[in-house]
Amino acid sequence: QVQLVESGGGLVQAGGSLRLSCAASGRTFSSYAMGWFRQAPGKEREFVAAISWSGGSTYYADSVKGRFAISRDNAKNTVYLQMNNLKPEDTAVYYCAAVPGYISKWRDPYEYDYWGQGTQVTVSS
Numbered sequence: 534q535v536q537l538v539e540s541g542g543g544l545v546q547a548g549g550s551l552r553l554s555c556a557a558s559g560r561t562f563s564s565y566a567m568g569w570f571r572q573a574p575g576k577e578r579e580f581v582a583a584i585s586w587s588g589g590s591t592y593y594a595d596s597v598k599g600r601f602a603i604s605r606d607n608a609k610n611t612v613y614l615q616m617n618n619l620k621p622e623d624t625a626v627y628y629c630a631a632v633p634g635y636i637s638k639w640r641d642p643y644e645y646d647y648w649g650q651g652t653q654v655t656v657s658s
Contacts, residue, residue: 535559535631535647542627542652545619549656553614555629555649563587563607566632569614570642571625571654580640581627582614592639597623619656626651 541553555567568583582603583592591603600619605612612629630645638644 535562535565537629537631537647537649539627539629539649539652542654544655544657547620547656547658549619550615550617551619551654553616553627553629553652553654555612555614557610557612557631559610561633562610562631564633566634566636566639567603567605567612568630568632568639568642568645569603569612569627570630571623571627572651573625576625578628578642580642583639584612585635594640616654619654621656621658624654624656626653 536558538556545551564586566586569581570578571581572578580594584603584605588605600617602615628651629649631647632645636644
């Protein structure tokens, strides 16, 4: 069992930056693939980024590629999402998710077993 707690959300102007953190409980964090998803009001949850258990592979949605960066620190049981050049359309609740081992369908939220409670990111124009 893994518990996930996100932090770092807030209100930022367009063009600004935020860094989200997701702290995980449990001693097996390093064996979990991690993902970030977001959900805006009235929209479905969408994939943002994912990282393999080792950190050696990363994946991004086209909409954030070149602006966002996912990373992890297995010694701190934490995964990060650095968000730069934020746009109003990035406004959403951001969730981190975890699944043990390797998955091929990184963009599919149903592949992930554990979810955090979410953190709000609001980008003003």
